[in-house]
Amino acid sequence: MEREEFLSVYRHSLAHIMAKAVIEIYGKENVQYAIGPQIADGCYYDFTLPRPVSEDDIKVIEDKMREIIKRRENWTRKEVSRSEALEIFKDQKFKTELINDLPEDELITVYYTGDDFVDLCRGPHIDNSQELFQAAFQIKNVSGAYWRGDEKRDQLQRIYLFAFPSKDELKAHLTWLKEAQERDHKKIGVALDMFMFRDTAPGMAYWLPRGWTMYSQLMKYSRELQAKHDYNEISAPLINNKKLWLISGHWAHYVNNMFIVPGKTQGTEATDAVSSDETAQFSIEAEDTMAAKPMNCPNAMIEYKRTMHSYKELPIRYSEYDVLHRKEKSGQMNGLFRVQEFRQDDDHTFVSEAQIKDEIKDVIAIADEIYKTFGLTYRAEFSTRPDDFMGDIESWNRAEAALKEILDEKYGEGNYEINEGDGAFYGPKIDLQIKDALGREWQCGTVQLDFQLPHNFELTYVDQDGSQKMPIVIHRAIFGSLERFIGIITEHFKGAYPFWLNPFQVAVVPIREEHNEYAKKVEMALKEAGIRVEVDYSDINMRDKIKRFKNMKDPYILVLGNEEAAAEEVSVNVRGSNQQVRNVPLTKFIEKCKQLNADRTLELPSEF
RNA sequence: GCCAAUGUGGCUCAGGGGUAGAGCAAUUCACUCGUAAUGAAUAGGUCGUGGGUUCGAUUCCCACCAUUGGCUCCA
Structure with a gap:
């Protein structure tokens, strides 16, 4: 079996196992089960349940699933007539609706997992639960979902499951997820003062x-x-007067997505900001109504x-x-x-x-x-x-x-x-x-x-x-x-933007206060060349200065001491590594930066 | 709008019915010429907001606000 096919078969089968577990926990008469398709990293199943699924329930459901798998139950496919199908699912409103919506000539199949659980499904599935022994799964989260994606219809509880062929693959996926979360722009943006x-x-x-x-x-x-x-x-x-939005059609089609400034229908001007005129009335019917x-x-x-x-x-x-x-x-x-x-x-x-x-x-x-x-x-x-x-x-x-x-x-x-x-x-x-x-x-x-x-x-x-x-x-x-x-x-x-785009492109670290003068010269030369530069002139240890600029992900950090000042050079610390490029002539470094800006280069060179 | 979770100093988080704690950041002092977290001290919070329960609420309950993961809708 192809890997993709394998994934789809057993993820799909796990969805049924989850449904079976949920029914055993909450009681068949209390559960309406809807659909349970496979998705990119696992599967989900939609239910209506007597109460919301809690953190504690998640553990219970996972344990129940493992228990069910261990029963080594056979999965039996059965072709049924429409009326048989309706009889089997007579207490299940969503299944009944699905059956009724199937085309006349559609072959209807159901799958039995053990004797006590049956689901409407076209399959294919595993033959016995023991095939899932190696499978690694974990409930991802629970969310609301609408029946058939229609917000006017029933609100269901959707339980998402991560599902992979092996524990290693699940672990790898969770690692990936963790790394992805570290890329979250909401975190990085705050950390970088954006x-x-x-x-x-x-x-x-x-x-x-x-x-x-x-x-x-x-x-x-x-x-x-x-x-x-x-x-x-x-x-x-x-902001424009409502008349513009009437002409454009936004007032008719988009008004719920607009910030409205209602016009004044009666009352006098407020005399101060604290006690406004209580007789004033505002309405979006007023002619001077505006909208952003x-x-x-x-x-x-x-x-x-x-x-x-x-x-x-x-x-x-x-x-x-x-x-x-x-x-x-x-x-x-x-x-x-x-x-x-x-x-x-x-x-x-x-x-x-x-x-x-x-x-x-x-x-x-x-x-x-x-x-x-x-x-x-x-x-x-x-x-x-x-x-x-x-x-x-x-x-x-x-x-x-x-x-x-x-x-x-x-x-x-x-x-x-x-x-x-x-x-x-x-x-x-x-x-x-x-x-x-x-x-x-x-x-x-x-x-x-x-x-x-x-x-x-x-x-x-x-x-x-x-x-x-x-x-x-x-x-x-x-x-x-x-x-x-x-x-x-x-x-x-991951916050390490290309040189041309980064808020500051070059950071300058004078090693001691006596190097501030040369640092100033470097700063001015860079600014003159249109390069965005920040300098730390404070009287603190150079390591601290470097640390701060590294945390802000500045592409190049220039460290300036006696050697550099004497030779009009810079020592370059390149983002993404701790390598130092020493003895770079200042003019050469500036030329390189100008080139990077002009070309809007993606890579950050470490040769000058 | 719907389902669920979260909200504690600038940031990350711990705690928990008896008026709050850590690390980082900040401030001060000391250290500081070679490439990522030096040491000490100080300051900073009506625990999202408003109600309720209670002798007492940051902790329990309710409502609201904001944020996060989904659903739906969109750039």
């Missing part, structure tokens, strides 16, 4: 000097690159509309890095990955239909260059026309064909995922997904075609024949949210 969160602004990062330095470098990089591709940056108001922008697009439309446009101007690319606010339901926030305030490397490009393909191609080229700079790999997803699409079907077909052609050229047919009918109602889209340290995927880049907004805002351009045409809008972001992207790269680099 950012913080406070409940004075839930889900909104406070950027500290180091973190903001890096944030600025990302924007600088993005701006430089996009300038080469003829993008024009704009900026627009952070969750997206940049509507304002970009407003700027486009300022003047008439000729076909000769297209494509018009409006990029922007403005702050966006999106209100999240509680429980959705996650460090920098999911926040309520963020910036995107956003852009709205106005094109004619004929320009779509070339424009998207250029976008993909930019994306490629950016991701390559960070050494990130991503997965592309193509989402096509949904049922409630807007616009004419011919435009959709042409747009989708253009996107598909680009994707095929770029990634090769079949090397990207196609989500049929999953596009936005206003246009098809390409999303780029990147994994975090724990293997969770996050959408970063996105390229979306939009037929709707130009319509809502009645955008036009004058075509060659003098007729009024409606442009198509391309929304795109490559980093996506800069916050999310910084979270991703923090985990990717």
